[in-house]
Amino acid sequence: MKSLKIKTLLLSIALLVGAGINAQEFHYGINAGSNFAVQSGIAEYYKNENIRTGLHVGVFGNMALKNNFSLQGEINYEQKGEKEDGNIRKYDYISVPVLVKYSLGKSDKTKLKFNINAGPYAGYLINAETEIEDVTTDIKDNSEDFELGAILGFGMKYPIANNNIVFDLRMGLGFTDFDKNDSDPKNKYIGISLGYEF
Numbered sequence: 001m002k003s004l005k006i007k008t009l010l011l012s013i014a015l016l017v018g019a020g021i022n023a024q025e026f027h028y029g030i031n032a033g034s035n036f037a038v039q040s041g042i043a044e045y046y047k048n049e050n051i052r053t054g055l056h057v058g059v060f061g062n063m064a065l066k067n068n069f070s071l072q073g074e075i076n077y078e079q080k081g082e083k084e085d086g087n088i089r090k091y092d093y094i095s096v097p098v099l100v101k102y103s104l105g106k107s108d109k110t111k112l113k114f115n116i117n118a119g120p121y122a123g124y125l126i127n128a129e130t131e132i133e134d135v136t137t138d139i140k141d142n143s144e145d146f147e148l149g150a151i152l153g154f155g156m157k158y159p160i161a162n163n164n165i166v167f168d169l170r171m172g173l174g175f176t177d178f179d180k181n182d183s184d185p186k187n188k189y190i191g192i193s194l195g196y197e198f
Helices: 002-022
Strands: 026-040 052-064 069-084 087-106 113-132 135-138 146-160 163-174 186-197
Touching (some): 026 163, 052 087, 052 186, 069 186, 146 186
Antiparallel strands (some): 087 113, 113 146, 146 163, 163 186
């Protein structure tokens, strides 16, 4: 099962790279920002007091489609988890989102362009640990090594010469378990990022 999950992740990356190579209008870029993550039941968005603030950094490729649509693939390092009563649960992933983006057009008074985006992601766990009073314990053996989820977001793009500065605000929701011993909580986060598109 583990090898199948790794193969699925690698296949997703290969498809994204292949699509970029064959696309007539393809742009790539880098981004980095902050994740504000919690772990709770899938519908419990009111439980947001136990936030772990982490980072994410990655690369992306964007392929223009028709009728203001585009397809964006990403490869990101993401920090998720939760902080509760001095106990920090750290779950770090390599994630591969595939997002459909729809352009909302340009601002009347500025060069800003706006978009909304949504799509699935696959994540592979690279680190899981708890930290209590500066004592760190590895919990990777008790954690699921693969995660599937979805992203919904809003973005802005500001052109500079032939390139763009990009800003993204997104909400991510894990659909699969991250804890082998508890199937109720899921990974959830709000992400804010700034990037540069070539």
